[in-house]
Amino acid sequence: MDKLTKEQRHRCMSAIKGRNTKPEILVRKFLFSRGFRYRLNHPHLPGHPDLVLRKYRTVIFVNGCFWHGHENCKYFRLPKTNIDFWSNKIKRNKERDKKEQCQLAAMGWHCITIWECQLKPKVRIQTLESLAYTLNHIFLEDRKIKTYELSDTDSTLVAAEPEVTYGRNKQQ
Template identity: 60%
Template sequence: MPDTMTKEQRHYCMSRIRGKDTRPEMVVRRGLHSMGFRYSLHSRRLPGCPDLVLRRYHTAIFVNGCFWHGHPGCGKFRLPHSNVEFWAEKIRRNKERDAAETAALEALGWNVIVVWECELSPVDRRKTLERLASTLRRNVEPESIHPIPLSVRKLSLEE
């Protein structure tokens, strides 16, 4: 299917896409805050500059857009039909960068949670936020040496 926008219209739309304070990120922030969680935003002191950092829980949260981060099996991720090579390479690099940032955080002892844009649809939002809160609370048991077992260091809400 050909692009229905002119080059100028497409440029304008793409220039409005931001990496911080996105709608999905704001949904997670409001939800966690209303449940009593406190966090810092976009900590440049940590690898990958996580969207939310919950120091008490030693957890970094990334809120990923399904398209930009190549969410496998998601209906929101579909490569554009124009300039396919460029987009395939861009998404591949984004996925590699995400994996490297996650590995770097885990090497520093941080728990990493990835929340996908599609998990925050109005239908799934409440369930996703409840699972996120449950995961965070479960990870601060005082009797445990590690906040969570090493086998589940990288957390996803898809579990």
């Protein structure tokens, strides 16, 4: 059986999951060096994202592969004892992550998850470069959508019309 009490286990998990973990600092340092500005652990957003980039309407989670159950990842391996406990625990974490990301998306936030394994020395640069690329892409796309909404309302109406006609024909 698991020898930790509930309280001990809780403290142990918070320590491992704790803020200012190394992978998170890698991401922060990189973004800062590239001129991205962010807030940490926004208290009012679902899931308390690790970084919040308001200008890019983007939140970033830096997730440990074990605690968040990174699928098909060699760093995600269930311990050999208490398998039920751990698999339920990880399953709940995954469900919670999914729910929180849905809520964030519904609020208009882009969600980016960076996995711990993607920050291992061999792949780190590639991961961070593609993060910077994605953020710039999001920024440009958001501006395009805004311009489109302001200047092109007529074609939006036209685009919606065939669907209405289709519905009417179906009823006849």
